[in-house]
Amino acid sequence: MRNSIKPVNVAIAVGSLLFVVAWHWIATLHKPRLDKIAAELVATREFVLAPSPNHAGTKLLYVETVEHGTAGYFVDTSSGQMKPLANATSVPYLGWSPDDKLFAYLLGSPNKGIAICDGNTAETLATIPETKTVSGGVWLSDEAFVYVSGGQTPTLLSKSGGDWHKSSLFTKKPATGQDNPDAATIVNPATGKKIAVRTNPADTVQYLAAISEKSVAWQQGGAIWKFDLGSDAPAKIWESTTNTLLNFCFSGERNCFTLHCRNAAGEFRFDLYPAFIWRDERISGFESIKPPSGAVITSLKFIRSGLGYAYLARGQTFDATVVKPDSNSVPIQLTWAAGVDSDSLAANDNHVYATGSPTNGPLDIWDYDVKARSLTSVVSGLEHPFQYAGAVPAVCKTAANANGQTVVYYLSQPVNFVAGRKYPLVIGFNGVRWRPQEAAVPNAGCFMASLNSVPSNEGDVVAVYQAAIQNPSVDASRVYVMGSSASAGYAAHLLQATPELWRGAVLLSLLYFPDTSELKVSRILMDSGVGDEYLKQEGGVTLLTQFQDAAALSGIPVTLSINKSAGHIYRSKIAEGERVKQTIEFLSTD
Amino acid sequence: MPSKSIRYFHYSAGALLLAVAAASFFSSRVGATIILPPDPVFTISIRNLFWILSGICLAVGLFTLAGKPRFMRVMVIAGLATVLLIYRLGCLWHGVHGLGGYLGSFSDAFGVSAATAGIMAEVTLVYLVLGSYFALAFLWWQNRRDAGQQIPGPNCQAAISLPASGNLKMSCVLCGGHIEFPAHAIGQQIQCPHCAKTITLSKPA
Numbered sequence: 001m002r003n004s005i006k007p008v009n010v011a012i013a014v015g016s017l018l019f020v021v022a023w024h025w026i027a028t029l030h031k032p033r034l035d036k037i038a039a040e041l042v043a044t045r046e047f048v049l050a051p052s053p054n055h056a057g058t059k060l061l062y063v064e065t066v067e068h069g070t071a072g073y074f075v076d077t078s079s080g081q082m083k084p085l086a087n088a089t090s091v092p093y094l095g096w097s098p099d100d101k102l103f104a105y106l107l108g109s110p111n112k113g114i115a116i117c118d119g120n121t122a123e124t125l126a127t128i129p130e131t132k133t134v135s136g137g138v139w140l141s142d143e144a145f146v147y148v149s150g151g152q153t154p155t156l157l158s159k160s161g162g163d164w165h166k167s168s169l170f171t172k173k174p175a176t177g178q179d180n181p182d183a184a185t186i187v188n189p190a191t192g193k194k195i196a197v198r199t200n201p202a203d204t205v206q207y208l209a210a211i212s213e214k215s216v217a218w219q220q221g222g223a224i225w226k227f228d229l230g231s232d233a234p235a236k237i238w239e240s241t242t243n244t245l246l247n248f249c250f251s252g253e254r255n256c257f258t259l260h261c262r263n264a265a266g267e268f269r270f271d272l273y274p275a276f277i278w279r280d281e282r283i284s285g286f287e288s289i290k291p292p293s294g295a296v297i298t299s300l301k302f303i304r305s306g307l308g309y310a311y312l313a314r315g316q317t318f319d320a321t322v323v324k325p326d327s328n329s330v331p332i333q334l335t336w337a338a339g340v341d342s343d344s345l346a347a348n349d350n351h352v353y354a355t356g357s358p359t360n361g362p363l364d365i366w367d368y369d370v371k372a373r374s375l376t377s378v379v380s381g382l383e384h385p386f387q388y389a390g391a392v393p394a395v396c397k398t399a400a401n402a403n404g405q406t407v408v409y410y411l412s413q414p415v416n417f418v419a420g421r422k423y424p425l426v427i428g429f430n431g432v433r434w435r436p437q438e439a440a441v442p443n444a445g446c447f448m449a450s451l452n453s454v455p456s457n458e459g460d461v462v463a464v465y466q467a468a469i470q471n472p473s474v475d476a477s478r479v480y481v482m483g484s485s486a487s488a489g490y491a492a493h494l495l496q497a498t499p500e501l502w503r504g505a506v507l508l509s510l511l512y513f514p515d516t517s518e519l520k521v522s523r524i525l526m527d528s529g530v531g532d533e534y535l536k537q538e539g540g541v542t543l544l545t546q547f548q549d550a551a552a553l554s555g556i557p558v559t560l561s562i563n564k565s566a567g568h569i570y571r572s573k574i575a576e577g578e579r580v581k582q583t584i585e586f587l588s589t590d
Numbered sequence: 591m592p593s594k595s596i597r598y599f600h601y602s603a604g605a606l607l608l609a610v611a612a613a614s615f616f617s618s619r620v621g622a623t624i625i626l627p628p629d630p631v632f633t634i635s636i637r638n639l640f641w642i643l644s645g646i647c648l649a650v651g652l653f654t655l656a657g658k659p660r661f662m663r664v665m666v667i668a669g670l671a672t673v674l675l676i677y678r679l680g681c682l683w684h685g686v687h688g689l690g691g692y693l694g695s696f697s698d699a700f701g702v703s704a705a706t707a708g709i710m711a712e713v714t715l716v717y718l719v720l721g722s723y724f725a726l727a728f729l730w731w732q733n734r735r736d737a738g739q740q741i742p743g744p745n746c747q748a749a750i751s752l753p754a755s756g757n758l759k760m761s762c763v764l765c766g767g768h769i770e771f772p773a774h775a776i777g778q779q780i781q782c783p784h785c786a787k788t789i790t791l792s793k794p795a
Contacts, residue, residue, distance in 0.1 A: 578623055
């Protein structure tokens with residue numbers, strides 16, 4: 001036996017094993033680099049809603065997603081120094097005191113309440129328990145702060161004897177002849193008869209504004225209310241009739257309200273001098289707000305004591321922040337080539353803040369100085385510059401569908417693109433907004449064509465497909481469709497409706513499962529969180545494995561990744577990192 | 591010539607089985623979040639099936655290359671090939687026409703498409719089945735042809751009858767170890783494979 005093992009047999013055994021090991025090693029040689037790319041992409045900051053700047057524009061509070069949810073930070077914009085805010089797990093921030101000495105923010109679970117902090121050091125000076133939902137606040141002075149609890153109750157926090165005390169802002173009903181904003185029943189004041197019952201007892205109290213150290217105003221439905229500390233009850237000072245009140249501000253310097261309204265003709269602003277302000281002319285400075293052609297106005301904020309305003313203009317082919325310093329100046333348009341976040345606009349008198357990306361790559365928090373007319377990144381989306389990953393610009397393109405209608409999409413070419421080579425194409429529905437998941441596609445060596453949203457018919461996708469494959473560098477035999485949640489369902493529908501188009505699909509947080517016998521794809525990547533609450537309603541993770549089994553039976557390999565620390569939406573960086581890694585590895589092996 | 595082909599089949603089948611063992615091992619190593627489909631016949635995880643296949647192929651591959659009697663080697667390969675063939679027929683019975691749907695992890699581990707991986711698996715199976723059955727048939731035929739053949743003894747020239755295997759067996763006069771050798775080698779001096787001392791091959795008593 002010992003002598004029967006010939007050297008040739010040993011050589012064959014070792015050779016065959018080495019051959020397989022070498023093959024595997026070569027095939028997976030790029031994976032460590034892909035893992036690093038995925039890690040870099042998800043290490044970027046993802047900001048949540050709008051930041052909260054102080055009045056001087058020197059400090060900023062913001063929220064970003066972190067490993068287990070969200071966390072708030074305090075930033076000194078001049079030095080760039082950051083400090084985490086204890087237990088600041090969500091918005092809203094509750095504003096800065098008039099002299100920026102203090103700010104407040106909402107504490108997350110389990111110690112729900114309001115934290116009052118030093119405006120220079122972010123040190124917590126006091127915490128006030130509050131179990132109800134807090135939806136906004138305004139400082140009247142360093143010693144008085146009004147916030148809205150439970151959506152409808154203005155509450156006063158006042159400081160006396162070194163301690164903060166909480167009390168209802170007012171206890172009495174509004175003055176005679178005025179609707180009680182909390183009333184469920186509307187009574188005709190002339191007859192005293194009940195004329196209607198509101199389905200919603202009262203509108204939400206929002207947009208609190210300090211009129212003075214002793215007076216606060218707020219919007220409730222289409223009306224503006226005002227309350228003077230020490231008085232009996234709030235008074236309605238304005239109510240929309242033929243128009244819709246969208247928001248308002250008050251300028252102590254100009255001693256007037258500025259209102260932002262909308263009617264059939266569009267949006268407009270005007271100054272209002274209510275009865276308690278002495279003036280002959282009650283309304284002045286009417287100005288129509290005209291967005292750039294093809295865009296809609298969102299998130300308008302007043303600047304420069306109400307003389308100017310800034311808003312987010314969302315168009316089909318562009319996103320921009322429009323800043324109009326005053327009625328006589330020409331609007332300044334800041335275009336965000338790689339997207340801007342809705343509801344990310346914040347402003348103080350001379351600064352406008354937005355979370356966007358003017359070129360490409362992760363979104364930063366930007367500060368536009370209205371006086372200096374300069375745009376500066378105050379919080380970068382990149383903690384460290386990319387070493388392995390790349391950011392490529394997305395070019396806005398159009399295609400014509402079968403009905404002759406124009407379909408807009410954004411095309412990004414692969415990172416490290418080499419002319420003359422053929423690359424796979426991935427069609428998605430995320431628009432131009434930079435996100436790690438979509439950025440994974442060019443980093444996996446694929447073209448990415450992204451429609452603004454899920455279209456109403458698949459003809460639009462076919463039009464984009466046809467237009468994109470005209471690019472000589474696109475390999476028409478390797479076209480994938482990618483979607484997450486609702487768009488994953490749509491992508492799955494496309495696999496069934498237009499099976500001949502697709503080589504494969506990346507389906508994330510999928511809830512709709514196509515009939516595998518009708519699919520012609522070669523491979524599918526599916527990634528879902530085990531805590532997906534919507535999937536649970538449909539039947540749970542079993543649906544995914546059943547789909548995988550059925551697909552395997554039809555000869556379609558499904559790479560199924562089930563993330564134990566994620567739900568329907570991936571908030572954790574580890575979970576998102578795993579998803580991005582799977583996507584990059586999946587797409588780069590074709 | 592067919593005897594040479596059988597030797598090459600041994601080499602290639604041994605190499606192939608070791609390659610399958612290694613490939614199955616790498617295919618079973620997938621990320622922690624990855625779920626592989628259950629196999630259609632036993633409904634166990636493909637990951638576990640890869641582990642089992644890896645172990646069996648490693649054992650058979652090493653056995654094949656370890657120089658056991660060639661009839662035994664071919665028998666073992668044919669046995670494994672038959673089991674795999676039955677498994678494949680079981681897959682067909684369950685409606686699995688192509689194996690690609692179950693070879694996604696192989697595809698990822700080796701950078702080939704799942705369809706190609708499926709074809710590779712089918713080709714390997716066909717080669718092992720046909721090769722082992724052919725070799726088995728040839729050896730059986732050779733054994734039948736040579737059984738009972740009369741040849742003159744190399745020393746005394748007396749007629750001797752070849753046993754069915756075509757080989758003679760004796761025990762080493764020095765250590766008692768068993769030695770198997772072809773009949774035409776009677777009278778040759780060799781080193782005993784067990785005690786390494788020089789002995790003369792002789793007709794068994």
